Amino acid sequence: MNRRTFIRTLSAGLIGATLPSGVHAAIKLSHQVRRKPNMDAHIRDYLAKIEHFDAPHPNDLYLDQKRMPLLSSTLRRLLKVQSTVGHGFFSLISIDQAIHTAGAYPSIGAFTREELDFLEMLFYKDGALYGFLGEKPLYKFTATIPVKDAMKIPGTGNYLFKGQSVQVYETIKKAIGPELILTSGVRSVTKQFMLFLNKAAQCNGNLSMASRSLAPPGYSYHAVGDFDVGQVGYGKRNFSRSFTDTPVFKELVESGFATLRYTRTNNFGVRFEPWHIKVA
Numbered sequence: 115m116n117r118r119t120f121i122r123t124l125s126a127g128l129i130g131a132t133l134p135s136g137v138h139a140a141i142k143l144s145h146q147v148r149r150k151p152n153m154d155a156h157i158r159d160y161l162a163k164i165e166h167f168d169a170p171h172p173n174d175l176y177l178d179q180k181r182m183p184l185l186s187s188t189l190r191r192l193l194k195v196q197s198t199v200g201h202g203f204f205s206l207i208s209i210d211q212a213i214h215t216a217g218a219y220p221s222i223g224a225f226t227r228e229e230l231d232f233l234e235m236l237f238y239k240d241g242a243l244y245g246f247l248g249e250k251p252l253y254k255f256t257a258t259i260p261v262k263d264a265m266k267i268p269g270t271g272n273y274l275f276k277g278q279s280v281q282v283y284e285t286i287k288k289a290i291g292p293e294l295i296l297t298s299g300v301r302s303v304t305k306q307f308m309l310f311l312n313k314a315a316q317c318n319g320n321l322s323m324a325s326r327s328l329a330p331p332g333y334s335y336h337a338v339g340d341f342d343v344g345q346v347g348y349g350k351r352n353f354s355r356s357f358t359d360t361p362v363f364k365e366l367v368e369s370g371f372a373t374l375r376y377t378r379t380n381n382f383g384v385r386f387e388p389w390h391i392k393v394a
């Protein structure tokens with residue numbers, strides 16, 4: 115199919131949308147019907163989509179291609195803010211702090227009005243338009259994470275929320291030992307924007323495909339307590355299905371710590387994430 119036929123445009127000129135009908139209700143039934151050969155077509159389609167998350171799908175929504183340069187310039191500026199404030203601290207800063215930092219450093223340059231409008235518009239878009247069906251724990255574009263609420267986890271470059279997140283992590287770490295590492299912790303709106311826009315750029319503006327791997331800004335539970343773990347020395351493969359082959363994952367399952375947010379048949383419209391620990 116010609117890629118242009120995938121691109122539908124809303125009156126806002128940002129994105130186009132087709133949400134498969136009855137997905138929410140259908141997915142609730144997915145566990146029961148999974149083994150049935152005559153499984154309902156749209157459930158089969160949904161499960162295939164989250165299984166093949168990194169492939170385009172006929173109902174995917176693309177950013178208006180005219181906006182791709184805007185996506186690139188916004189992403190570049192966010193990446194410059196990240197290298198200026200440091201990778202660790204970047205995961206805590208709000209949009210207002212990112213705007214302030216960009217304006218204060220000539221090497222970054224202030225966000226343009228167009229870039230800020232673009233970020234704000236994306237933030238307030240309903241994720242369900244892309245096929246992301248989870249809740250939105252952060253509902254304010256300017257949400258802040260008080261530094262005093264977070265704790266840097268030594269040797270990881272990542273922060274966790276004090277309290278339950280740190281307790282869960284320390285319990286898991288104590289049980290599994292030095293082979294287990296925290297690979298991603300607290301993520302502010304700013305950090306989630308950087309990750310999401312980076313993925314959207316890699317996906318050629320396919321916002322649905324991006325949202326099957328990364329929650330759109332505001333929708334990530336990393337902003338309220340969830341975190342990712344991995345196997346020491348496993349690098350990027352910690353964020354792939356092969357993480358399930360590691361001793362760390364096997365121990366997570368055996369010790370009962372694998373309380374996953376995004377299971378194989380999750381109803382969020384998201385890929386299977388065996389590394390993402392549900393806390394919030």
Ligand SMILES: [Zn+2]
Pocket residue numbers: 298336340341342387389390391
């Ligand atoms: Zn995660």
